[in-house]
Amino acid sequence: MGTDVALRFLDDHISGFLRDCRTCRGPDGACTIADGYRALFFEEFLPARAVVFCSPIYWYGLSAQTKAFFDRRLCHDAASNPSSERVLRAMSGKRLGVVLASEETYPGAALGIVHQMQEFSRYTHSDFVGVVRGVGNSRGEVRNDPDDSIRQAERLGAEILDRAYSDYRLDTKRAPVVWQEASGTGVT
Numbered sequence: 001m002g003t004d005v006a007l008r009f010l011d012d013h014i015s016g017f018l019r020d021c022r023t024c025r026g027p028d029g030a031c032t033i034a035d036g037y038r039a040l041f042f043e044e045f046l047p048a049r050a051v052v053f054c055s056p057i058y059w060y061g062l063s064a065q066t067k068a069f070f071d072r073r074l075c076h077d078a079a080s081n082p083s084s085e086r087v088l089r090a091m092s093g094k095r096l097g098v099v100l101a102s103e104e105t106y107p108g109a110a111l112g113i114v115h116q117m118q119e120f121s122r123y124t125h126s127d128f129v130g131v132v133r134g135v136g137n138s139r140g141e142v143r144n145d146p147d148d149s150i151r152q153a154e155r156l157g158a159e160i161l162d163r164a165y166s167d168y169r170l171d172t173k174r175a176p177v178v179w180q181e182a183s184g185t186g187v188t
Helices: 037-045 064-077 084-091 107-124 149-159
Strands: 050-056 095-102 127-135
Touching: 037 064, 050 064, 050 149, 064 084, 064 107, 095 107, 095 149, 107 127, 127 149
Parallel strands: 050 095, 095 127
Antiparallel strands: none
């Protein structure tokens, strides 16, 4: 379709999970977990106009690596990080999709993930334009899914930049802190 596409495997970039950023963040506010996440996030994810996340469904949720991708970005967009304004601006307007695979035909198996993606999109002012779920029990079996999930995924990829979506969001202003201390300064 004339668009540059890159395929990235989160296992190649993420080897650590989010810890307590208040205790392990570097003096400059940067994440101190030493793996390839920072490069993936800043050099691949933020500049991308659109991203499709692909994951198996494990216990009605995303894989641990995919969940870690979303968790780890918190360190970069937290109000206490010096780059948070730039990061939030770069996430805004991004087109997002998700492709899931599970062995369950039960449609509700993906509802929690869809809700997470909707909330992430709302929070980052991105556009969540589609979800595809393929059903199969063994490697490669999704090809036999009667809902033709392979073709649906191809269509999502081809249309992600132009696909219409419904802006279901009602956004409210948020303070950069959750709890106000008695002194009036916030705890992040």
